[in-house]
Amino acid sequence: MGYGMIASDRLDATFIALADPTRRAIIARLASGDASVTELAAPFAMSQPAISKHLKVLERAGLVSRGRDAQRRPCRLEGKPLEAANEWLERYAKFWENNFQRLDALLNEMKPARKKPARQKR
Amino acid sequence: MTRRFDAPRALVYDCYTTTELLKRWMQPDGWTFVHCDNDLSVGGAFHWRWRNAQGHEMGIHGVYREIMPPQRIMRAEIFDLDPTQSESLGTLSLEEDNRKTTLTIRVLYPSQQARDQALKSCTDKSVVTAKLDTLLAELERMQTSAA
Numbered sequence: 001m002g003y004g005m006i007a008s009d010r011l012d013a014t015f016i017a018l019a020d021p022t023r024r025a026i027i028a029r030l031a032s033g034d035a036s037v038t039e040l041a042a043p044f045a046m047s048q049p050a051i052s053k054h055l056k057v058l059e060r061a062g063l064v065s066r067g068r069d070a071q072r073r074p075c076r077l078e079g080k081p082l083e084a085a086n087e088w089l090e091r092y093a094k095f096w097e098n099n100f101q102r103l104d105a106l107l108n109e110m111k112p113a114r115k116k117p118a119r120q121k122r
Numbered sequence: 123m124t125r126r127f128d129a130p131r132a133l134v135y136d137c138y139t140t141t142e143l144l145k146r147w148m149q150p151d152g153w154t155f156v157h158c159d160n161d162l163s164v165g166g167a168f169h170w171r172w173r174n175a176q177g178h179e180m181g182i183h184g185v186y187r188e189i190m191p192p193q194r195i196m197r198a199e200i201f202d203l204d205p206t207q208s209e210s211l212g213t214l215s216l217e218e219d220n221r222k223t224t225l226t227i228r229v230l231y232p233s234q235q236a237r238d239q240a241l242k243s244c245t246d247k248s249v250v251t252a253k254l255d256t257l258l259a260e261l262e263r264m265q266t267s268a269a
Contacts, residue, residue, distance in 0.1 A: 096123065096125075098150060099147060099149075100125050100127075102148075102149075103127065103134075103137055103147040103148075104127065104128070105147075106137060107127055107128070107129035107134065107137065108128075110129070110133050110137075111133070
């Protein structure tokens, strides 16, 4: 939980785009360089039109752009939406982890007290 | 969300359910409790609200639905700032083995839209360098821990 300013719709689109294992695998592949639709489809037991559907979701989210080369139209990973999503996740994780670290400290204080109930003040 | 603690679950349970103890750890940096109302009974209401130095407030409120000490609490939750005031179901589960506790929090949203709305209210536009595999790993974890 952490309330900052209202998110862009881009963040919604990013999370929705990433909520699919095939699309996540496409992104992971593009992270190591541009690829054509044929190359992207290769590892999957999936037709090219099916891969293209996934690519459209990624393009609408701004996560993937297509090159202009009419023959090949290579796919490229665009970093900005991922940076925003990563920033959100880091803040969320940090928020909770800070709380949990305080809880660790509190639990540590509580443990010896439980072992000597007669003598310790709480 | 899952987290392990080096303490028996009765202690972790107390820290989640006792107002005085909650105030000692569930205050994010820079935020202090404005309300920490907690009626720990079935049908009892809770309201946890924090304020920061800039005067911004955030909070969560709702009603307890199921209480099974020391292992489980289920409650209806609404974020104060959620414009739709949609209710989600939050479950806290505590499992103990060998005097160590695993805490699991699951939040069930009534619809895709409500979940996206909740996601929407928690961000700003600043940008940092992305670590792709960290992000993907976090998403896998979020998917398995959010029902």
